[in-house]
Amino acid sequence: MNTPLPRWQRRKDARPAEIIQAALTLFSDKGFAATRLDDVAKLAGVTKGTVYLYFENKEELFKAVVRETVVPALEFAETLVEEHQGAWSDLLWQLLSSWAERMEHATSSGISRLMIAEATNFPELARFYVDEVVVRSRRLFADVINRGIQSGEFREVDPMMAARAVTAPLVMIKVWKQSFALCDTEPVDLKAFARFHFDLLVQGLRHR
Amino acid sequence: MNTPLPRWQRRKDARPAEIIQAALTLFSDKGFAATRLDDVAKLAGVTKGTVYLYFENKEELFKAVVRETVVPALEFAETLVEEHQGAWSDLLWQLLSSWAERMEHATSSGISRLMIAEATNFPELARFYVDEVVVRSRRLFADVINRGIQSGEFREVDPMMAARAVTAPLVMIKVWKQSFALCDTEPVDLKAFARFHFDLLVQGLRHR
DNA sequence: TTCATTGCTGAACGAAAAGTCAATAACTGC
DNA sequence: GCAGTTATTGACTTTTCGTTCAGCAATGAA
Numbered sequence: 001m002n003t004p005l006p007r008w009q010r011r012k013d014a015r016p017a018e019i020i021q022a023a024l025t026l027f028s029d030k031g032f033a034a035t036r037l038d039d040v041a042k043l044a045g046v047t048k049g050t051v052y053l054y055f056e057n058k059e060e061l062f063k064a065v066v067r068e069t070v071v072p073a074l075e076f077a078e079t080l081v082e083e084h085q086g087a088w089s090d091l092l093w094q095l096l097s098s099w100a101e102r103m104e105h106a107t108s109s110g111i112s113r114l115m116i117a118e119a120t121n122f123p124e125l126a127r128f129y130v131d132e133v134v135v136r137s138r139r140l141f142a143d144v145i146n147r148g149i150q151s152g153e154f155r156e157v158d159p160m161m162a163a164r165a166v167t168a169p170l171v172m173i174k175v176w177k178q179s180f181a182l183c184d185t186e187p188v189d190l191k192a193f194a195r196f197h198f199d200l201l202v203q204g205l206r207h208r
Numbered sequence: 209m210n211t212p213l214p215r216w217q218r219r220k221d222a223r224p225a226e227i228i229q230a231a232l233t234l235f236s237d238k239g240f241a242a243t244r245l246d247d248v249a250k251l252a253g254v255t256k257g258t259v260y261l262y263f264e265n266k267e268e269l270f271k272a273v274v275r276e277t278v279v280p281a282l283e284f285a286e287t288l289v290e291e292h293q294g295a296w297s298d299l300l301w302q303l304l305s306s307w308a309e310r311m312e313h314a315t316s317s318g319i320s321r322l323m324i325a326e327a328t329n330f331p332e333l334a335r336f337y338v339d340e341v342v343v344r345s346r347r348l349f350a351d352v353i354n355r356g357i358q359s360g361e362f363r364e365v366d367p368m369m370a371a372r373a374v375t376a377p378l379v380m381i382k383v384w385k386q387s388f389a390l391c392d393t394e395p396v397d398l399k400a401f402a403r404f405h406f407d408l409l410v411q412g413l414r415h416r
Numbered sequence: 417t418t419c420a421t422t423g424c425t426g427a428a429c430g431a432a433a434a435g436t437c438a439a440t441a442a443c444t445g446c
Numbered sequence: 447g448c449a450g451t452t453a454t455t456g457a458c459t460t461t462t463c464g465t466t467c468a469g470c471a472a473t474g475a476a
Contacts, residue, residue, distance in 0.1 A: 006441080006442060006443090007441080007442090007454095007455095008441080008442075008453090008454065008455080009442075009443090009453095009454095010441095010442055010443060010452080010453050010454075011453085012452090012453065015453090015454095029328055030328060030329060031239065031241065031325060031326070031328075031329065032241075032242075033239065033241030033242050034241050034329055036432090036433065036434090037433080037434070037435085038433075038434095046454075046455090047454070047455055047456065048434085048435085048455095048456085049435095049436085049437085049454065049455055049456070050453080050454055050455075052434095052435065052436080053453075053454075057434080057435075058434070058435090113324060113325075115387070116321060116324060116325065116383055116384075116387045117239060117321075117324065117325030117326075117387075118239070118325075119387035119388055119391075120237055120238060120386075120387065120390075121238060121239070121242055123390055123391070126387065126388055126390065126391050127390075127391040130388050130391040130392060131391075134384075134388065134392075135393070157404070157408075158404065160394070161396075161400075161401065161404045162404075162408075164377070164381065164396065164401065165377055165401075165404065165405055165408055168376060168377040168380035168381060168384075169372070169373055169376040169377050169380070171380060172376035172377070172379060172380040172383075173372065173376060175324055175380075176324075176342075176376075178328075179323070179324045179325075179327035179328065179334070180327055180334055180338050180342070182328075182331055182334065182335075183327075183331070183334050183335040183338040183339075184338060184342075185343070186368070188369070188372065192369075193369065193372065193373075196365070196366065196369045196370075196373065197373055199412075200365075200370075200373055200408075200409065200412035200413070201408065201412065202412075203411065203412045203414075203416065204407075204408035204409065204410075204411045204412035205408070206411075208411065214471080214472060214473095215425095215471080215472090216423090216424065216425080216471085216472080217423090217424095217472070217473095218422080218423045218424075218471095218472060218473065219423085220422090220423065223423090223424095244462090244463065244464090245463075245464065245465090246463080246464095254424075254425085255424070255425050255426065256425090256426085256463095256464085256465085257424065257425055257426070257465095257466085257467085258423080258424055258425075260464090260465070260466075261423075261424075265464075265465075266463095266464065266465090
Protein backbone atom coordinates (compact mmCIF):
# COMPACT_ATOMS: atom_id res chain seq x y z
CA MET A 1 0.00 0.00 0.00
CA ASN A 2 1.20 3.53 -0.76
CA THR A 3 1.09 5.83 2.24
CA PRO A 4 -1.74 8.38 1.85
CA LEU A 5 -0.05 11.71 1.20
CA PRO A 6 -0.37 14.02 4.20
CA ARG A 7 -2.72 17.01 4.11
CA TRP A 8 0.18 19.28 4.94
CA GLN A 9 3.88 19.03 5.65
CA ARG A 10 6.19 20.48 8.26
CA ARG A 11 8.61 22.80 6.54
CA LYS A 12 9.85 25.12 9.25
CA ASP A 13 12.82 26.33 7.23
CA ALA A 14 11.03 27.07 3.99
CA ARG A 15 7.96 28.83 5.44
CA PRO A 16 9.34 32.32 6.17
CA ALA A 17 10.71 32.80 2.65
CA GLU A 18 7.52 31.50 1.08
CA ILE A 19 5.35 33.75 3.22
CA ILE A 20 7.55 36.73 2.44
CA GLN A 21 7.34 35.97 -1.27
CA ALA A 22 3.56 35.76 -1.14
CA ALA A 23 3.34 38.96 0.90
CA LEU A 24 5.61 40.77 -1.54
CA THR A 25 3.37 39.81 -4.42
CA LEU A 26 0.19 40.99 -2.73
CA PHE A 27 1.63 44.06 -1.02
CA SER A 28 3.13 45.38 -4.22
CA ASP A 29 -0.09 44.80 -6.08
CA LYS A 30 -2.66 46.10 -3.58
CA GLY A 31 -0.65 47.98 -0.98
CA PHE A 32 -0.19 47.23 2.71
CA ALA A 33 -3.63 48.03 4.11
CA ALA A 34 -5.65 46.48 1.29
CA THR A 35 -3.85 43.14 1.61
CA ARG A 36 -5.52 40.54 3.84
CA LEU A 37 -3.31 38.18 5.83
CA ASP A 38 -5.73 35.39 4.95
CA ASP A 39 -4.83 35.93 1.30
CA VAL A 40 -1.11 36.04 2.01
CA ALA A 41 -1.46 32.77 3.88
CA LYS A 42 -3.48 31.14 1.12
CA LEU A 43 -0.98 32.22 -1.54
CA ALA A 44 1.85 30.85 0.59
CA GLY A 45 -0.04 27.55 0.96
CA VAL A 46 -0.60 27.85 4.72
CA THR A 47 -3.20 29.31 7.09
CA LYS A 48 -3.19 32.62 8.91
CA GLY A 49 -2.09 31.00 12.14
CA THR A 50 1.14 29.91 10.52
CA VAL A 51 1.91 33.44 9.42
CA TYR A 52 1.75 34.45 13.09
CA LEU A 53 4.14 31.66 13.99
CA TYR A 54 6.89 33.29 11.98
CA PHE A 55 5.99 36.99 12.13
CA GLU A 56 4.84 38.96 15.15
CA ASN A 57 2.14 40.85 13.26
CA LYS A 58 1.27 42.35 9.90
CA GLU A 59 3.59 45.30 10.29
CA GLU A 60 6.60 43.12 11.13
CA LEU A 61 5.83 40.97 8.09
CA PHE A 62 5.83 44.10 5.97
CA LYS A 63 9.21 45.17 7.33
CA ALA A 64 10.62 41.72 6.71
CA VAL A 65 9.41 41.84 3.11
CA VAL A 66 11.17 45.12 2.45
CA ARG A 67 14.37 44.16 4.24
CA GLU A 68 14.71 40.80 2.52
CA THR A 69 13.89 42.08 -0.92
CA VAL A 70 15.83 45.23 -1.15
CA VAL A 71 19.45 44.69 -0.38
CA PRO A 72 21.01 42.28 -2.88
CA ALA A 73 20.12 44.21 -6.03
CA LEU A 74 22.80 46.87 -5.79
CA GLU A 75 25.91 44.86 -5.08
CA PHE A 76 26.19 43.64 -8.63
CA ALA A 77 26.08 47.17 -10.03
CA GLU A 78 28.68 48.43 -7.58
CA THR A 79 31.28 45.90 -8.65
CA LEU A 80 30.52 46.73 -12.28
CA VAL A 81 31.54 50.34 -11.67
CA GLU A 82 34.62 49.34 -9.74
CA GLU A 83 36.00 47.15 -12.49
CA HIS A 84 35.07 49.24 -15.51
CA GLN A 85 37.52 50.42 -18.14
CA GLY A 86 36.75 52.43 -21.27
CA ALA A 87 34.15 55.08 -22.06
CA TRP A 88 31.96 56.12 -19.13
CA SER A 89 28.94 56.47 -21.36
CA ASP A 90 29.30 52.78 -22.16
CA LEU A 91 29.20 51.96 -18.48
CA LEU A 92 26.15 54.20 -18.09
CA TRP A 93 24.39 52.19 -20.78
CA GLN A 94 25.39 48.91 -19.19
CA LEU A 95 23.94 50.05 -15.88
CA LEU A 96 20.73 51.41 -17.36
CA SER A 97 20.01 48.46 -19.61
CA SER A 98 20.74 45.82 -17.01
CA TRP A 99 18.56 47.74 -14.57
CA ALA A 100 15.69 47.91 -17.07
CA GLU A 101 16.18 44.21 -17.67
CA ARG A 102 15.87 43.35 -14.01
CA MET A 103 12.88 45.66 -13.62
CA GLU A 104 10.99 43.74 -16.23
CA HIS A 105 11.51 40.30 -14.73
CA ALA A 106 12.39 40.40 -11.03
CA THR A 107 9.47 40.19 -8.62
CA SER A 108 11.41 42.49 -6.33
CA SER A 109 10.98 45.49 -8.61
CA GLY A 110 7.51 46.11 -7.23
CA ILE A 111 9.13 47.44 -4.08
CA SER A 112 9.60 50.96 -5.45
CA ARG A 113 5.91 51.60 -5.78
CA LEU A 114 5.19 49.94 -2.47
CA MET A 115 7.69 52.13 -0.64
CA ILE A 116 6.43 55.26 -2.35
CA ALA A 117 2.92 54.41 -1.22
CA GLU A 118 3.71 53.41 2.36
CA ALA A 119 6.74 55.50 3.29
CA THR A 120 4.82 58.01 5.37
CA ASN A 121 3.11 55.22 7.32
CA PHE A 122 6.43 53.46 8.11
CA PRO A 123 9.04 56.15 8.82
CA GLU A 124 11.80 53.87 10.12
CA LEU A 125 11.39 51.56 7.17
CA ALA A 126 11.45 54.52 4.80
CA ARG A 127 14.76 55.62 6.27
CA PHE A 128 16.17 52.11 5.82
CA TYR A 129 15.04 52.05 2.20
CA VAL A 130 16.39 55.50 1.45
CA ASP A 131 19.78 54.66 2.93
CA GLU A 132 20.12 51.18 1.45
CA VAL A 133 18.65 51.84 -1.98
CA VAL A 134 17.85 55.39 -2.97
CA VAL A 135 20.95 57.18 -1.71
CA ARG A 136 23.18 54.25 -2.55
CA SER A 137 22.09 54.03 -6.18
CA ARG A 138 22.15 57.80 -6.46
CA ARG A 139 25.75 57.75 -5.28
CA LEU A 140 26.55 55.00 -7.76
CA PHE A 141 25.40 57.02 -10.73
CA ALA A 142 26.88 60.26 -9.37
CA ASP A 143 30.17 58.42 -9.19
CA VAL A 144 30.04 57.37 -12.83
CA ILE A 145 29.08 60.87 -13.98
CA ASN A 146 31.85 62.35 -11.88
CA ARG A 147 34.51 60.14 -13.41
CA GLY A 148 33.13 60.99 -16.82
CA ILE A 149 33.57 64.65 -16.05
CA GLN A 150 37.10 64.18 -14.81
CA SER A 151 38.10 62.24 -17.91
CA GLY A 152 36.73 65.08 -20.04
CA GLU A 153 34.02 62.91 -21.56
CA PHE A 154 31.16 64.87 -19.95
CA ARG A 155 30.78 68.59 -19.38
CA GLU A 156 30.79 69.97 -15.86
CA VAL A 157 27.43 69.37 -14.21
CA ASP A 158 26.36 68.76 -10.61
CA PRO A 159 26.82 64.97 -10.32
CA MET A 160 24.13 64.47 -7.69
CA MET A 161 21.58 66.37 -9.76
CA ALA A 162 22.60 64.40 -12.79
CA ALA A 163 22.23 61.15 -10.87
CA ARG A 164 18.65 62.07 -10.04
CA ALA A 165 18.01 62.96 -13.66
CA VAL A 166 19.38 59.58 -14.71
CA THR A 167 17.48 57.41 -12.26
CA ALA A 168 14.12 59.19 -11.96
CA PRO A 169 12.71 58.49 -15.42
CA LEU A 170 13.33 54.75 -15.30
CA VAL A 171 11.80 54.34 -11.87
CA MET A 172 8.85 56.50 -12.84
CA ILE A 173 8.09 54.56 -16.01
CA LYS A 174 8.24 51.30 -14.10
CA VAL A 175 5.94 52.64 -11.40
CA TRP A 176 3.53 53.99 -13.98
CA LYS A 177 3.40 50.69 -15.79
CA GLN A 178 2.63 48.93 -12.55
CA SER A 179 -0.10 51.32 -11.48
CA PHE A 180 -1.81 51.94 -14.77
CA ALA A 181 -1.17 48.75 -16.70
CA LEU A 182 -4.89 48.22 -17.20
CA CYS A 183 -5.68 51.70 -18.51
CA ASP A 184 -2.62 52.77 -20.45
CA THR A 185 -3.70 52.55 -24.06
CA GLU A 186 -0.16 52.86 -25.36
CA PRO A 187 2.16 51.00 -22.99
CA VAL A 188 5.87 51.63 -23.29
CA ASP A 189 8.54 49.03 -23.62
CA LEU A 190 10.86 49.54 -20.68
CA LYS A 191 14.02 48.66 -22.54
CA ALA A 192 13.10 50.84 -25.51
CA PHE A 193 12.49 53.72 -23.16
CA ALA A 194 15.79 53.09 -21.39
CA ARG A 195 17.54 53.31 -24.75
CA PHE A 196 15.74 56.53 -25.67
CA HIS A 197 16.48 58.06 -22.30
CA PHE A 198 20.12 57.08 -22.55
CA ASP A 199 20.57 58.68 -25.97
CA LEU A 200 18.99 61.92 -24.82
CA LEU A 201 21.06 61.87 -21.67
CA VAL A 202 24.44 61.23 -23.22
CA GLN A 203 24.01 63.95 -25.79
CA GLY A 204 22.90 66.26 -23.01
CA LEU A 205 26.00 65.45 -20.97
CA ARG A 206 28.54 65.87 -23.77
CA HIS A 207 30.37 69.14 -24.39
CA ARG A 208 28.44 71.46 -26.66
CA MET B 209 -25.50 90.44 26.74
CA ASN B 210 -23.68 88.94 23.74
CA THR B 211 -25.38 85.86 22.39
CA PRO B 212 -23.40 82.74 23.29
CA LEU B 213 -21.77 81.62 20.06
CA PRO B 214 -23.37 78.43 18.76
CA ARG B 215 -21.51 75.14 19.09
CA TRP B 216 -21.74 74.68 15.34
CA GLN B 217 -23.15 76.44 12.31
CA ARG B 218 -25.14 75.40 9.29
CA ARG B 219 -23.02 75.83 6.22
CA LYS B 220 -24.50 73.57 3.61
CA ASP B 221 -22.72 75.25 0.72
CA ALA B 222 -19.22 75.33 2.19
CA ARG B 223 -19.14 71.80 3.64
CA PRO B 224 -18.43 69.70 0.53
CA ALA B 225 -15.40 71.74 -0.48
CA GLU B 226 -14.05 71.74 3.08
CA ILE B 227 -14.49 68.00 3.42
CA ILE B 228 -12.84 67.40 0.07
CA GLN B 229 -9.92 69.60 1.08
CA ALA B 230 -9.48 67.71 4.35
CA ALA B 231 -9.75 64.37 2.59
CA LEU B 232 -7.19 65.42 0.00
CA THR B 233 -4.73 66.34 2.74
CA LEU B 234 -5.09 63.04 4.59
CA PHE B 235 -5.42 60.78 1.56
CA SER B 236 -2.29 62.17 -0.04
CA ASP B 237 -0.40 61.85 3.21
CA LYS B 238 -1.50 58.39 4.40
CA GLY B 239 -3.23 56.80 1.42
CA PHE B 240 -6.86 55.80 1.00
CA ALA B 241 -7.13 52.79 3.28
CA ALA B 242 -5.03 54.20 6.10
CA THR B 243 -7.16 57.34 6.33
CA ARG B 244 -10.02 57.23 8.83
CA LEU B 245 -13.21 59.10 8.05
CA ASP B 246 -13.24 60.26 11.67
CA ASP B 247 -10.00 62.09 10.98
CA VAL B 248 -11.25 63.59 7.75
CA ALA B 249 -14.33 64.85 9.59
CA LYS B 250 -12.30 66.26 12.45
CA LEU B 251 -9.94 68.07 10.08
CA ALA B 252 -12.93 69.48 8.21
CA GLY B 253 -14.42 70.65 11.50
CA VAL B 254 -17.46 68.36 11.40
CA THR B 255 -18.38 64.87 12.56
CA LYS B 256 -18.42 61.66 10.61
CA GLY B 257 -22.17 61.79 10.13
CA THR B 258 -21.87 65.03 8.20
CA VAL B 259 -19.47 63.48 5.75
CA TYR B 260 -22.18 60.98 4.89
CA LEU B 261 -24.66 63.81 4.30
CA TYR B 262 -22.60 64.99 1.37
CA PHE B 263 -20.91 61.84 0.09
CA GLU B 264 -22.43 58.43 -0.37
CA ASN B 265 -19.49 56.57 1.10
CA LYS B 266 -15.71 56.61 1.44
CA GLU B 267 -15.06 55.52 -2.10
CA GLU B 268 -17.30 58.22 -3.58
CA LEU B 269 -15.51 60.79 -1.44
CA PHE B 270 -12.22 59.57 -2.84
CA LYS B 271 -13.48 59.89 -6.39
CA ALA B 272 -14.77 63.38 -5.68
CA VAL B 273 -11.36 64.39 -4.33
CA VAL B 274 -9.60 63.24 -7.46
CA ARG B 275 -12.14 64.72 -9.85
CA GLU B 276 -12.30 68.13 -8.16
CA THR B 277 -8.58 68.46 -7.76
CA VAL B 278 -7.21 67.25 -10.98
CA VAL B 279 -9.01 68.81 -13.85
CA PRO B 280 -8.37 72.57 -13.80
CA ALA B 281 -4.57 72.36 -13.72
CA LEU B 282 -4.07 71.43 -17.35
CA GLU B 283 -6.29 73.99 -18.99
CA PHE B 284 -3.86 76.79 -18.29
CA ALA B 285 -0.99 74.92 -19.91
CA GLU B 286 -3.00 74.06 -22.98
CA THR B 287 -3.79 77.68 -23.77
CA LEU B 288 -0.13 78.52 -23.23
CA VAL B 289 0.83 76.12 -26.02
CA GLU B 290 -1.91 77.39 -28.28
CA GLU B 291 -0.84 81.00 -28.07
CA HIS B 292 2.90 80.55 -28.13
CA GLN B 293 5.21 82.23 -30.61
CA GLY B 294 9.00 82.02 -30.74
CA ALA B 295 11.47 79.27 -29.82
CA TRP B 296 9.90 75.97 -28.74
CA SER B 297 12.57 75.40 -26.14
CA ASP B 298 11.42 78.64 -24.49
CA LEU B 299 7.89 77.28 -24.30
CA LEU B 300 9.23 74.05 -22.87
CA TRP B 301 10.92 75.99 -20.11
CA GLN B 302 7.81 78.01 -19.41
CA LEU B 303 5.80 74.82 -19.04
CA LEU B 304 8.36 73.05 -16.87
CA SER B 305 9.01 75.97 -14.56
CA SER B 306 5.37 76.87 -14.05
CA TRP B 307 4.65 73.23 -13.39
CA ALA B 308 7.43 72.99 -10.82
CA GLU B 309 6.11 76.16 -9.28
CA ARG B 310 2.63 74.76 -8.86
CA MET B 311 3.98 71.48 -7.55
CA GLU B 312 5.71 73.27 -4.73
CA HIS B 313 2.69 75.20 -3.53
CA ALA B 314 -0.60 73.68 -4.62
CA THR B 315 -2.10 71.15 -2.24
CA SER B 316 -3.41 69.34 -5.30
CA SER B 317 0.02 68.11 -6.30
CA GLY B 318 -0.22 65.28 -3.79
CA ILE B 319 -2.63 63.53 -6.13
CA SER B 320 0.10 61.92 -8.24
CA ARG B 321 1.42 59.85 -5.40
CA LEU B 322 -2.08 59.01 -4.24
CA MET B 323 -3.08 57.75 -7.67
CA ILE B 324 0.11 55.75 -8.04
CA ALA B 325 -0.59 54.08 -4.72
CA GLU B 326 -4.29 53.36 -5.21
CA ALA B 327 -4.67 52.87 -8.97
CA THR B 328 -4.87 49.09 -8.82
CA ASN B 329 -7.56 49.27 -6.13
CA PHE B 330 -9.73 51.71 -8.14
CA PRO B 331 -9.58 50.72 -11.80
CA GLU B 332 -12.33 53.06 -13.05
CA LEU B 333 -10.77 56.00 -11.23
CA ALA B 334 -7.38 55.10 -12.59
CA ARG B 335 -8.77 55.17 -16.09
CA PHE B 336 -10.33 58.58 -15.44
CA TYR B 337 -7.02 59.90 -14.12
CA VAL B 338 -5.01 58.47 -16.99
CA ASP B 339 -7.36 59.92 -19.59
CA GLU B 340 -7.84 63.34 -17.96
CA VAL B 341 -4.34 63.92 -16.71
CA VAL B 342 -1.59 61.55 -17.75
CA VAL B 343 -2.38 61.11 -21.42
CA ARG B 344 -3.49 64.71 -21.78
CA SER B 345 -0.27 66.17 -20.39
CA ARG B 346 1.77 63.66 -22.33
CA ARG B 347 0.03 64.83 -25.51
CA LEU B 348 0.68 68.42 -24.55
CA PHE B 349 4.42 67.92 -24.34
CA ALA B 350 4.50 65.63 -27.37
CA ASP B 351 2.82 68.44 -29.28
CA VAL B 352 5.48 70.97 -28.30
CA ILE B 353 8.30 68.59 -29.17
CA ASN B 354 6.67 67.78 -32.49
CA ARG B 355 6.40 71.42 -33.47
CA GLY B 356 10.02 71.89 -32.44
CA ILE B 357 11.00 69.07 -34.75
CA GLN B 358 9.03 70.47 -37.66
CA SER B 359 10.55 73.90 -37.25
CA GLY B 360 14.00 72.29 -37.33
CA GLU B 361 14.79 73.32 -33.76
CA PHE B 362 14.92 69.75 -32.47
CA ARG B 363 16.29 66.61 -34.10
CA GLU B 364 13.91 63.84 -35.11
CA VAL B 365 12.87 61.82 -32.09
CA ASP B 366 9.73 59.91 -31.16
CA PRO B 367 7.57 62.70 -29.66
CA MET B 368 5.61 60.43 -27.32
CA MET B 369 8.79 58.90 -25.92
CA ALA B 370 10.24 62.35 -25.53
CA ALA B 371 7.12 63.52 -23.71
CA ARG B 372 7.57 60.74 -21.20
CA ALA B 373 11.22 61.62 -20.80
CA VAL B 374 10.23 65.23 -20.15
CA THR B 375 7.47 64.63 -17.62
CA ALA B 376 8.70 61.59 -15.71
CA PRO B 377 11.62 63.16 -13.83
CA LEU B 378 9.59 66.07 -12.45
CA VAL B 379 6.77 63.87 -11.26
CA MET B 380 9.21 61.39 -9.77
CA ILE B 381 11.14 64.01 -7.82
CA LYS B 382 7.92 65.45 -6.46
CA VAL B 383 6.68 62.01 -5.44
CA TRP B 384 10.01 61.20 -3.82
CA LYS B 385 10.00 64.41 -1.86
CA GLN B 386 6.54 63.63 -0.59
CA SER B 387 7.31 60.07 0.39
CA PHE B 388 10.74 60.49 1.86
CA ALA B 389 10.69 64.08 3.09
CA LEU B 390 11.61 62.95 6.60
CA CYS B 391 14.57 60.78 5.62
CA ASP B 392 16.15 62.45 2.65
CA THR B 393 19.35 63.94 4.00
CA GLU B 394 19.90 66.09 0.95
CA PRO B 395 16.52 67.33 -0.29
CA VAL B 396 16.39 68.80 -3.77
CA ASP B 397 14.91 72.11 -4.69
CA LEU B 398 12.20 71.34 -7.22
CA LYS B 399 12.75 74.46 -9.28
CA ALA B 400 16.52 73.97 -9.35
CA PHE B 401 16.01 70.43 -10.52
CA ALA B 402 13.54 71.55 -13.17
CA ARG B 403 16.19 73.96 -14.48
CA PHE B 404 18.86 71.25 -14.51
CA HIS B 405 16.57 68.79 -16.21
CA PHE B 406 15.60 71.38 -18.81
CA ASP B 407 19.23 72.17 -19.72
CA LEU B 408 20.09 68.52 -20.12
CA LEU B 409 16.95 67.93 -22.14
CA VAL B 410 17.30 70.80 -24.57
CA GLN B 411 20.90 69.96 -25.36
CA GLY B 412 19.82 66.37 -25.83
CA LEU B 413 17.09 67.37 -28.23
CA ARG B 414 19.20 69.70 -30.42
CA HIS B 415 20.91 68.51 -33.57
CA ARG B 416 24.34 67.05 -32.95
C1' DT C 417 -41.35 84.71 20.74
C1' DT C 418 -42.78 80.63 18.52
C1' DC C 419 -42.76 77.09 15.26
C1' DA C 420 -41.42 74.47 11.31
C1' DT C 421 -37.54 73.21 8.81
C1' DT C 422 -33.26 70.91 8.31
C1' DG C 423 -28.09 70.76 8.89
C1' DC C 424 -25.59 68.45 12.08
C1' DT C 425 -24.31 65.44 15.94
C1' DG C 426 -22.81 61.33 18.36
C1' DA C 427 -23.96 56.96 19.99
C1' DA C 428 -24.76 52.59 18.33
C1' DC C 429 -24.43 48.87 14.77
C1' DG C 430 -22.26 45.41 12.12
C1' DA C 431 -18.98 43.65 8.79
C1' DA C 432 -14.44 42.67 7.88
C1' DA C 433 -10.12 41.68 9.06
C1' DA C 434 -6.35 41.42 12.68
C1' DG C 435 -4.80 38.53 16.10
C1' DT C 436 -5.17 34.15 19.61
C1' DC C 437 -4.90 29.44 21.09
C1' DA C 438 -6.35 24.64 22.22
C1' DA C 439 -6.60 20.70 19.41
C1' DT C 440 -4.51 17.96 15.89
C1' DA C 441 -1.79 15.76 12.65
C1' DA C 442 2.95 15.24 10.86
C1' DC C 443 7.32 14.07 11.99
C1' DT C 444 11.50 11.85 14.92
C1' DG C 445 13.96 8.78 17.70
C1' DC C 446 13.64 4.68 20.16
C1' DG D 447 5.15 0.25 15.79
C1' DC D 448 4.94 3.64 19.77
C1' DA D 449 5.52 7.92 22.30
C1' DG D 450 7.11 12.37 22.63
C1' DT D 451 7.67 16.60 20.24
C1' DT D 452 6.13 20.44 17.58
C1' DA D 453 4.60 22.63 13.19
C1' DT D 454 0.22 23.57 11.54
C1' DT D 455 -4.54 24.17 11.62
C1' DG D 456 -9.12 26.40 12.03
C1' DA D 457 -12.46 28.06 14.88
C1' DC D 458 -12.65 31.59 18.07
C1' DT D 459 -12.19 36.46 20.18
C1' DT D 460 -11.09 41.21 19.65
C1' DT D 461 -10.51 45.38 17.38
C1' DT D 462 -11.10 48.70 14.08
C1' DC D 463 -13.69 51.50 11.25
C1' DG D 464 -17.23 52.32 7.69
C1' DT D 465 -22.02 53.19 7.92
C1' DT D 466 -26.68 54.40 9.92
C1' DC D 467 -30.16 57.13 12.17
C1' DA D 468 -32.98 59.07 15.92
C1' DG D 469 -32.71 63.21 18.13
C1' DC D 470 -30.88 67.77 18.87
C1' DA D 471 -29.91 72.52 17.91
C1' DA D 472 -29.26 76.34 14.52
C1' DT D 473 -31.84 79.04 11.46
C1' DG D 474 -35.48 81.83 9.24
C1' DA D 475 -40.25 83.01 8.60
C1' DA D 476 -44.39 84.46 10.71
